[in-house]
Amino acid sequence: MYQKQESYTIEEATKKLEHYCAYQERCHQEVRQKLKSMNMIPEASDIIIVHLLEHNFLNEERFAKTYTRGKFRIKKWGKRRIALELKRKDISKFNVNQALTEIDDDEYIDVFNDLAEKKAISLKETDKYKKKKKLIDYLLYRGWESQLVYEKANQLIK
Known part of the structure; x- marks a missing residue:
């Protein structure tokens, strides 16, 4: 059957989004998506986003x-x-x-080394080239810089 779409006043939607943003940090894109899913018209969405920004519920840098x-x-x-x-x-x-810049360089390298060493140990591959490739693929997928990854892989798997 036909389901009536729930609609919100600007005040109701604003309250709902204040809770949404207070629960967890959100980016503008997530808030726009949420407003869209609530069937808010673009003009209303803009008013609500401005309110969230002014009252510090929404802060892209944070x-x-x-x-x-x-x-x-x-x-x-x-x-x-x-x-x-x-x-x-x-x-x-x-x-x-x-x-x-929030990531401390020393901590970054420590975390990388721990992760690479744990993964190298956990790989059950006997062929050293395949093992090295698996380790490299794993670390690159997680977004570590390629020069770090290749250096570490060559150091761990000989």
Whole structure:
């Protein structure tokens, strides 16, 4: 049968999105997507986004920094993957670069070395070339810089 689409007043939608943004950092793209899924017209969406920005519920720089720290610390992603994912979310180049400065260089190398060593140990491949390729593919997929990856792979798998 025909299902009636739920509609919201600007005030209701604003409250809903305040909660949405307060629960977890969001980027503009996620908020626009949410407004679209709530069937808000573009004019109403713009009013709500301006409200969220003015009241600091929505802050692209803060989102980028939080996202970067989370993906690095929890998922152990490299800077290339983080930058790519932020770019996919339409985060400005300036904010992407600012966010990447959140990662301490020494910690970055430590995390990379731990990850590479653990993965090298866990690979059950007997052919050293295949094993090296698997390690390299794994680290590149996670967004680590290629010169780091190849150097480490050659050091770990001889």
